[in-house]
């Protein structure tokens with residue numbers, strides 16, 4: 001029987017939280033004829049990332065234009081080669097591609113990265129040895145520039161990027177305060193990832209109370225690696241030390257509508273002035289050309305079991321939109337993946 005080609009098509013822009021109502025699942029018999037230099041792949045794991053919701057904003061973001069409607073949701077994938085008409089790729093090979101939420105794709109070989117499952121689990125190509133790892137490594141080392149003894153505060157600390165930033169900062173000799181939602185995530189950050197202090201932001205109603213708790217634990221803040229924005233950031237910025245570095249990696253608390261109609265918080269930039277601090281936005285794609293440099297440093301730690309790279313794997317292609325939605329409720333730990 002001819003296999004079916006299934007695709008999640010992005011149909012409608014969300015005003016607030018994204019869910020399956022913004023997508024349509026379509027299927028058709030798989031067209032498997034290959035042109036010269038093409039490879040047919042079958043997806044095994046799909047990356048689910050917050051930037052997908054950013055791309056649905058009506059305002060210019062990373063790109064001038066929003067993710068187009070009526071096309072397959074873009075995204076990173078780990079796949080296996082089913083058939084190849086290209087040198088260097090054979091049936092059964094594992095690859096990373098950017099073919100999005102579809103079960104199969106016919107791609108030019110140049111768009112694929114060959115993976116070696118003997119070196120690391122293939123799923124790490126979407127996590128610690130992929131885009132989130134690159135973001136954490138270069139965001140921390142190039143923009144955060146932690147020194148031994150610095151206090152590094154990480155928000156969104158139990159997620160794909162944050163959980164790596166916590167560990168990379170510890171490796172630089174920093175003292176790390178990890179902020180995440182719920183006691184279970186905080187316990188994991190302390191016991192398994194080595195955070196010096198943890199804070200459950202959901203236990204606080206306002207920035208002042210949160211700031212007082214952060215101050216009581218860590219004093220001032222030398223590096224703030226921000227994944228969430230909102231009142232967590234309001235609390236942290238008021239505590240920055242002289243020449244603090246603030247890394248704006250993400251603002252997930254604002255994605256479900258707040259990018260289109262910004263929620264205004266307290267004006268905090270006067271703290272930047274008093275402390276002669278630096279605030280820098282960082283973007284994973286700016287470091288794509290330095291992927292090998294990151295891999296040379298981080299992959300040996302992964303192979304030696306020195307880095308915790310937890311993955312939460314949700315089963316089933318049908319679950320993709322609800323998995324995307326779950327990024328905003330925070331049920332997962334580490335990198336969120338969907339297995340085909």
Ligand SMILES: NC(=O)c1ccc[n+]([C@@H]2O[C@H](COP(=O)([O-])OP(=O)(O)OC[C@H]3O[C@@H](n4cnc5c(N)ncnc54)[C@H](OP(=O)(O)O)[C@@H]3O)[C@@H](O)[C@H]2O)c1
Nearest residue numbers: 050159160161180181227228250251252253282283284330
């Ligand atoms: N600049 C770049 O190139 C780049 C690259 C990758 C990711 N990012 C950004 O980095 C951040 C983390 O991405 P990720 O892929 O590692 O995702 P993730 O942290 O694995 O998942 C998102 C987490 O955000 C937390 N969250 C959701 N809504 C929140 C809210 N209103 N307030 C506070 N926390 C909230 C949840 O954890 P809790 O249970 O702790 O709430 C959730 O698990 C995102 O902002 C993303 O856009 C940026």
